[in-house]
Amino acid sequence: MSQDDLKRATARAAIDHIAPKLEADSIIGVGTGSTANFFIDYLAEIKGRFDGTVASSDASAERLKSHGIPVYDLNSVDGIQVYVDGADEANPALELIKGGGAALTREKIVAACADEFLCIADESKWVSVLGHFPLPVEVIPMARSLVARELVKLGGDPIYRQGVTTDNGNVILDVYGLQITEPEALEAAINNLTGVVTNGIFARRPADILLLGTASGVKTFTAE
Numbered sequence: 001m002s003q004d005d006l007k008r009a010t011a012r013a014a015i016d017h018i019a020p021k022l023e024a025d026s027i028i029g030v031g032t033g034s035t036a037n038f039f040i041d042y043l044a045e046i047k048g049r050f051d052g053t054v055a056s057s058d059a060s061a062e063r064l065k066s067h068g069i070p071v072y073d074l075n076s077v078d079g080i081q082v083y084v085d086g087a088d089e090a091n092p093a094l095e096l097i098k099g100g101g102a103a104l105t106r107e108k109i110v111a112a113c114a115d116e117f118l119c120i121a122d123e124s125k126w127v128s129v130l131g132h133f134p135l136p137v138e139v140i141p142m143a144r145s146l147v148a149r150e151l152v153k154l155g156g157d158p159i160y161r162q163g164v165t166t167d168n169g170n171v172i173l174d175v176y177g178l179q180i181t182e183p184e185a186l187e188a189a190i191n192n193l194t195g196v197v198t199n200g201i202f203a204r205r206p207a208d209i210l211l212l213g214t215a216s217g218v219k220t221f222t223a224e
């Protein structure tokens, strides 16, 4: 089975998970990335069984609209029933690293609004300790060097992601070399640096459920 097959399987499982709970006024939060894209394509098969979506990126909004699925501004909806998104890493507490596609800030905002956060990922994303994947940090452009120096003091090796501007007009530093043994503390410490918009650790708001695509089928995890 290819990695894409595993992503498709977990995206399909997400549809099976949410479909029975949908109502005519349901709003679904939709994430960003290749796994989320498979989810969007399957979501099109059940459009009309929910009201619409809130997207975590311009790219996902465009893909949703291309399928004729309504996309709302977050400020115009009362709540989000479920948020479905991929991840770059997930640990047994369902804490995540996200932002490989530079969408981390809007993803974190939509996740924070959601009653349930359903993470969909292939088994390559499963780790015991977060940090092998370089941690994305969204930074106000003029603060890039300042924040990079502070990240070095925290033990990381930040690399500027050349040529990438986020949907919010900011830049990304990818931080290598972190062994994230205390995700919630590091998430808070990095977010507290002047010039940081947010970082890709999702520990304050971890996933509620992880659907992990494996060679032996999709496995369901809840936080330990």
Ligand SMILES: O=C[C@H](O)[C@H](O)[C@H](O)COP(=O)(O)O
Residues within 6 Å of the ligand: 031, 032, 033, 034, 035, 036, 085, 086, 087, 088, 097, 098, 099, 100, 101, 102, 103, 104, 107
């Ligand atoms: O910014 C991007 C998001 O955090 C993605 O959810 C994450 O990078 C996983 O993407 P993919 O499903 O393509 O592996």
